[in-house]
Amino acid sequence: MDCLNKYTQFLGKELEVIIDRPLGGKHPTLDFVYEVNYGFVPETEAGDGHEIDVWVLGVDEPVTRYTAKCIAVIIRHNDNENKLVLSSVSQTREQVMNKIGFVENYYQTEILFFDKQDQK
Numbered sequence: 749m750d751c752l753n754k755y756t757q758f759l760g761k762e763l764e765v766i767i768d769r770p771l772g773g774k775h776p777t778l779d780f781v782y783e784v785n786y787g788f789v790p791e792t793e794a795g796d797g798h799e800i801d802v803w804v805l806g807v808d809e810p811v812t813r814y815t816a817k818c819i820a821v822i823i824r825h826n827d828n829e830n831k832l833v834l835s836s837v838s839q840t841r842e843q844v845m846n847k848i849g850f851v852e853n854y855y856q857t858e859i860l861f862f863d864k865q866d867q868k
Contacts, residue, residue: 755800755830758789758818759862763834765789765802770810783850785811795829803848806836818862820844825856838863 767787774781785807788799803822804814819839822831831852833844841859845852 751795752821752823752830754792754794755821755832756860758800758832759821759860760818762815762817763789763802763832764813764815765804765834766813767804767811770812771808772810780850784847785814787814789832795827800832801829802832802834803844804834805839805844805847806834820862821860822848822852823858823860824852825858827855833859 765787767785769775769782769786771782771785785804787802787804789802790799792800794800804816806816807814814834816834816836818832819835820833822833824830833848841861844859
């Protein structure tokens, strides 16, 4: 299991991320299309040895870079890495899962929010 502290340190902070899998793009090996922008935090390391991955919400067009607040950590209990969620607008648990569930529904996922009121 990946160390949770390396993710929770970003909660509430504004991050600039690189989007390597933009909204509407097809996954390179699996059979799905990204319904939101997906990228990574440069100069970090996740449990898989690559940069920490990020779901980017609040922008409805493909982008190559994005800056927003880290609002949540996606804890994957049955994977070797977790994910961050960035958003420029407030999101509830239901909204987050509706947007990223096309992938996260395949995992035992728990969401840790920065703002406890959003954990509804």
